[in-house]
Amino acid sequence: MSKYTVAGLVSWLFSGLLVGFQAIAVFMKMEDKMVWKSLTLVDFLDEGHLTWLDGISRGAFYTIIHFIVTMPLYLLLFFIGVQFFIMNRLTTPK
Secondary structure, rough: OHHHHHHHHHHHHHHHHHHHHHHHHHHHHHOOOOOOOOOHHHHHHHHHHHHHHHOOOOOOOHHHHHHHHOOOOHHHHHHHHHHHHHHHHHHHHO
């Protein structure tokens, strides 16, 4: 297996673990209704690390970056894994 395949599998593993732990956290709450809270990069990074987003003009680039930063983390890890598999396919000689 190549390094891209391993990185893709690890990314998918962490994505699955994150979904599993979030599901367990939902079921462990003693409240009457269950609420799924999706973790994002904004939850993990300090506000100081994201101030550069305010300096970007409001265009397509800002929209894309804002979408990536506020995307649920398990989906971000899943799509990063897909990108690693695509990179593996493109770099593997036929």
